Amino acid sequence: MRKKGANGQKSRARLLAVAANEFALSGYHKTKISTIVSRAGLTQPSFYLYFDSKEAVFNELMLKFRSQLKEMVVDSRLESGIQREDVRDVIQNVLRNLFGFLLMDPDLTQIGFFIGEEASEVKEELTRMIAQNLKAEQRDGYFHPEANMDIVAECLVGTIERLTLQELLCGKSTPEYLAEQVVNLYMFGLTSHRD
Template sequence: MRREEIMQAAIRVFAARGYHAAKVSEIVKEAGVAQGTFYLYFQSKQAIFGEIIENFLRLLSGALTDWQVQEIDSLERLKEDLRGIGLRMSGVMVENQEVTRIFFEEALAVHPTFNKLVSDFYDRVVRILNAVHQICFERGIYRHQNFTVLSYAILGMVERVVYQYIVRGGLTVEEAEPVIHDLIEITMHGASRQLGKE
């Protein structure tokens, strides 16, 4: 319980101050514990920051864990799957808005260790997306294209939308659904009137 209280205090301090400006003394003050208590649970500021990021990435990865990609047999099924994943991921980010802000604004700029954590996460997501693209191509849902480029394009689009609507805009779970719908439609059909749905 005390460990979790310190973690939550660290999240608030990192979100408000940024990693580099934040001090362990500020974290323990926020948590209402002695500085020695902090070091019973965490070796350093870097250690607690790393655990916060790892936990967040684990929650996001969980949204993809049960995706039965072999069952995708139509464009509508793919859209339905993506909608469910989008809602689960947005739920994680909305419920953890301070950590989401820390992730997007701090994680890559703090330490090479965290760069690897984030890179490994994105590599896993790209592998999953590439597998989905290949299945969709084999089943006539997608045309042939560079699936890795497509995967990174999707990630880039999602990242920017998340930053704008959740990190900066304070989007709620209820408000996320139409945004997810638009992301899926743009991913599947682009912006063209001829290719997309009006």
């Protein structure tokens, strides 16, 4: 039987946080339940009050990342009727929120986006959702009608993945800066326009 009440919830939350950190640092296979409980200041039997196995903890963390990411992307679709001059700022805000989400819990991001067996599947799902948003936004007239939004979505997810690993999680760049750079690249390209 699982513990009830505030102490039980705190212990469970502590186990999840420590487990996320251990998985992010050591990977799934090298992480041991004994290390998790030791770092959490709990006993191994107390671990089994909340989780059936190491796999159960990892799967819960993966599901948490996946569902939060999905909710964020679903909510990020541009609404109809945005003024053309505001589109850039709205998209930049969406990307800033996405990078902010990925930075908010770096351990969970490592698990869900990079080390979990389902990480590739998560990125494929992310790509599909972004493509759906982009196609709807394209129909609303925000983007060039001939742009292949499936390819744009693939490029965006690749960009987000690489920048998260090389810039965001190691503290080189902020979500704001990365969002600005990505928007400038995708909306204005690399060439300089001279009048």
